[in-house]
Amino acid sequence: MPVSSTPPLHQLHAWQAATLLARRELSAVDLVRACLKRISEREPQVHAFVQLGADAALARARELDAGAVHGLLHGLPLGVKDLFDTFDLPTAYGSSIYAEQQPTVDAAAVALCREAGAVLLGKTVTTELANMYPGETRNPHNPQHTPGGSSSGSAAAVADGMLPLALGTQTAGSLIRPAAFCGVVGYKPSHNRVPKAGVKSLSETLDTVGGFGRSVRDVALLGAVLTGDARLADPTAFEQKAAPRIGWCQTPEWAQADADTQQAWAQAEKLLAGHGTPLVLPDSLTGLIAVQKAVQAFETARSLSHERLHHRHQLSTPLQALIADGMAISGETHALNLQVTASARQRAQALFDGCDVIIAPSSIGEAPAGLDGTGDPLFCRSWTLLGLPCVHLPFARGQNGLPVGLQLVGAYGEDHRLLAAAHWVHQRLTG
Template sequence: MTHASPNTLSAWETAALIERGELRPSDLMRACLDRIAERDGDVHAFVNLDPDAAMRQARILDTAPRKGLLHGLPLAVKDLMDTADFPTEYGSDLYKEHRPRSDAAVVALCRREGAVVPGKTVTTEFAYFHPGPTRNPHNLGHTPGGSSSGSAAAVADLMVPLALGTQTAGSIIRPAAYCGIVGYKPTWGRVPRAGIKSLSETLDTVGGFARTVRDVALLGAVLTGDTRLNGEFQPARPRIGLCPTSEWAHVGADVQRAWAEAVRVLAPQAAHMSDAVLPPDLPDLVALQKTIMAFEMSRALAYELSTDKARLSAPLQELLANGTEISGATHVQNQRATASAQARVAALFDDFDVLLTPSAAGEAPAGIDATGDPLFCRAWTLLGLPCVHIPFALGSQNLPIGLQLVGRWGDDHKLLATAEWISKRIASPVKN
């Protein structure tokens, strides 16, 4: 039995200990609940919590046959996802104490594999920019990012080993970057979205957070149903494309230093590393993502806009107003432009296994009145490509810094295997 507190161990380690009978799920859950009790009064990662129910479920799993890959593992769930046993409020007072009758599909899938949900984590209002109370566990005066604010903070602060999130612009990768953990956004369409508050049919993607690449791969295998994600992490030396994107001018000095260090370390070890140049005549992918998001959100939230507009935040009202000005014909044109861009960017992966690109412009900004800019995530979300954030450095304010890897459509297992290869060769993930 390990002497480390179970809540500090990785999900992969605890799963192995539980399977060998060296750790009881109830002991793991107790350690996580103790950490939540100690820290969540400051961090505010959770919006709803039921410690007694979590302990009851964990004790049942102490003696039950192994249910699956996540047997006995605590899993935090973003409050954009329906749960039958917790209120689901979508980060909005409009849905205070709203009680769905069933779990979202991803929650049900994780529970079927043995995960135990101690509570729901804070999301920004309808997963847009208006923040909740969550603070960055590395420095409580800074944002954890959004919209999956609570999920990222809970994992980073050792409250749970795994958490679910969603990304429509940058809501997995950005908070992972700010909180110094691993964030995984699967290929668009590989994870079911039933039972999750819909914002954008074209963009919404379900993924998750953990403290190591192998941990998000474990969760990803459950979310996608693809056991290759949790397979052997022994890829051939990868071909790495350096893709700073046209937004590089917005990158701060901390990320520039992290980029240079990653290139210095990885270049001699990779099978090949060179610049990956996006086709020069692509449309402005960031602007295209913003336009599609505004149009689809204005329609997805038509009920809320029609019945209780005054209770929506000013930033959300502005986005929805902009979206209603976009015609359906224009939206079709935007979808065609997106499909064309997807096909052309896909050709880059004939020469590269992964693209290395920024996750965010810098460290988590000071203050919790905003969640930071998803600038470096928007294009990859639009293209639907799988992404993973790898933390490996600290910036000038002693806050986490890392970089993003992007893979070929559908090759999530190869992306994660390469991410593990890379994470072993650059500095260890940031610890709280």
């Protein structure tokens, strides 16, 4: 793949850039400079970053260019959600409480990415303590619309060509929803497949580390590094000819999907005609949204006890309300909710007896207008509670010209099979 045949450097998919870097047909310095140039042009409009480490990134790129190929992410610029500790850049968790806080060590996920050769370009905007109160980031497709959250800056930066890859997290819908609103591929691994050490904790039961790219192969590279499972990035997995068995699951919340999501669904049915059968969730796996909300509220309220007790005046009104809701839930009720969660996770495996992957809505519709919220994670909550791996696939546009797509859901621990199937599906959805 000679450089002359590729798009502008800042538009390269991560897997394309990784191939060129490994062949020494592209330098890490040139790629980092191209991304920094794009950031300088677009950051005033998008506001994806809270910190840039340009000098350190260029220095690291020079080191990588001078040495042997370092790993799967060799020379690839990486954005890191400001919920992850980084030893060389401040980490504020999207809150004034932690302004200018400087960790002394990297979060485990960040360290793994650096070990694999990634070049940390900067910290991306998160909503306040990764909850619903928005940051400054705008949707790169239309600055009057939300980019989603809480991984707002990471999704927007990848969508706008500032970065090929970025890290994010999901507790309700904070990977899949911003991926949907910004029109990029978002990957939420199986729960607990990626270490969470050094990431600000909200909910041990739900928190999941994942990331964003421009293609399934991009997030597969990142996922292989984060999970330690080389099968995720096996090139032969993306050459499969056999169609995966798809279960088409509109979910019990389908009536709340707007015309754009319904149209995307119809378009996908046409493009994937003959592949798969309808899947209706059993009664035992309905009603999980209320459980997810309660688990998130209970665990978040207690995880943020220091902030609640000592910095309440620095918390937004919506976050204070969530904490109050969580503190009102008894430990006995939470224990019952955890039992429901564990039972549902066991039963969910049977969903894949007749299919390899499930296709489902990612969002209610396009990114909503306005910047005072981040949209509703309605169609993500149940899959997050179940701990299943998910991939958002962008392929359509809504009535306002903003991205729309669907998500693929896999069996727990079968992330490599999900990503291979997602690549097959995405190729057919995008032509």
